[in-house]
Amino acid sequence: MTKRFQDKVAVVTGSxxxxGAAVSRMLIEEGALVVGADIGEAAQTALAADLGERYIPVSANVTVEAEVKDLVGVAMERFGRLDLGFNIAGGGRLSMLMEMSETDWDFTVDLCLKGVFLSTKHEAAAMAPGSAIVNVASLNAHVPAHGFSAYTSAKAGVEMFSRNAALELAGRGIRVNCVLPGLVETPATGPFVSNQAILSAFMERIPAKRPAQPAEIAAPCLFLASAEASYVSGSSLLVDGAWGTTGYPDLRTWIGEFKP
Ligand SMILES: NC(=O)c1ccc[n+]([C@@H]2O[C@H](COP(=O)([O-])OP(=O)(O)OC[C@H]3O[C@@H](n4cnc5c(N)ncnc54)[C@H](O)[C@@H]3O)[C@@H](O)[C@H]2O)c1
Structure with missing residues (x-):
């Protein structure tokens, strides 16, 4: 069977x-070449050893425009084209808004929102018609939570930015879509998932009664980038085990544990 992304070139941020690692792995299994950007050098080295020569690790901070430009430059110098962009790098510092410092607000909004803007801008500049970009926001683009105001605001921004980008890039033949994951078991959510009380509070609200595995988010990301989604642009896909139907638990008891 023909692989969906045979010899397509992808940039993945937060790879x-x-x-991001699950998207990179799935893309390579489906025939793509992946230029993966991350600031975590040890994790990059380990992933590169695992995925082999179709994975090109690049040390790049998505909040720094020159580094994002150089990242796309690596794809162009190495392969002469860029077909796919998966803008996944994100995260944040949690704090109740009355205690949140300007530094922590800027950190979260820059990482989640400015990073997606810079990545989309430079990827699109290198892309030919028929290319596709997938930005990862969060269920928190729609659902507030105690201590999450910087993150929810930034992720709501990512969703609207993706729609605006779909509008502006349609004339270049580039599709842009957004994936909104619910709770996913990754290193970022380790402190939540490994705390039994917090996990129980989440599970009371998540109808699927379990967190997603990263591959369960990667598969919808690849669908949106694929030819099967050739008329899908400016769309958002919730991938949340129906969590959006119930809302967040009250996290005030625990939020102090996650302050930077
Ligand atoms: N895990 C979840 O439950 C969940 C839910 C909704 C949305 N998301 C979103 O999915 C994305 C991935 O989350 P994850 O859970 O896989 O996180 P993760 O922490 O496992 O991976 C994030 C990666 O991004 C990298 N990174 C951080 N800052 C960076 C920067 N400035 N430049 C480049 N790379 C940087 C990190 O080094 C890390 O390798 C994020 O945008 C996150 O907000 C995650």
């Missing part, structure tokens, strides 16, 4: 861990 060394969690959802």
């Amino acid at each position: 060394a861990s969690g959802i």
Whole structure:
């Protein structure tokens, strides 16, 4: 059977861990060449050893425009084309808004929102018609949670930015879509998932009664980038085990444990 992404060239940000690593692995299994950007050098080295020569690890911080430009430059110098962009790097510092410092707000909003803007901008500049970009936001783009105001605001921004990008890039033949995961078992959510009380509070609200595995987010990301989604652009896909139907638990008891 023909692989869906045979010899397509992809940039994946936040590629060394969690959802980004799952997307990188799945793309390579489906025939793609992946230029993966991350700031975590040890994780990059380990993933590169695992995925082999179709994975090109690049040390790049998505909040720094020159580094994002150089990242896309690696794909162009190495392969002469860029077909796919998966903008996944993200995370944040949790704090109740009355205690949140300006530094922590900026950290979260820059990482989640500015990083997606810079990545989309430079990927699109290198892409030919028929290319596709998938940005990863979060269920928190729609659902607030105690201590999450910077993150929820940034992720809501990622969703709207993706729609705006779909509008502006349609004339270049580039599709842009957004995936909104619920709770996914990754290093980022380890502190939640490994705390039994917090996990129980989440499970009371998540109808699927379990977190997703990273591959369960990667597969919908690849669908949106594939030819099967050739008329899908400016769309958002919730991948949350129906969590969006119930809302977040009250995390105030625990939020102090996750302050930077
Ligand atoms: N895990 C979840 O439950 C969940 C839910 C909804 C949305 N998300 C989103 O999915 C994305 C991936 O999350 P994850 O759980 O896989 O996280 P993760 O921590 O496992 O992986 C994130 C990767 O991004 C890298 N990174 C961090 N800052 C960076 C920067 N400035 N430049 C480049 N790389 C950087 C990290 O080194 C790490 O390898 C994030 O945008 C996150 O907000 C995650």
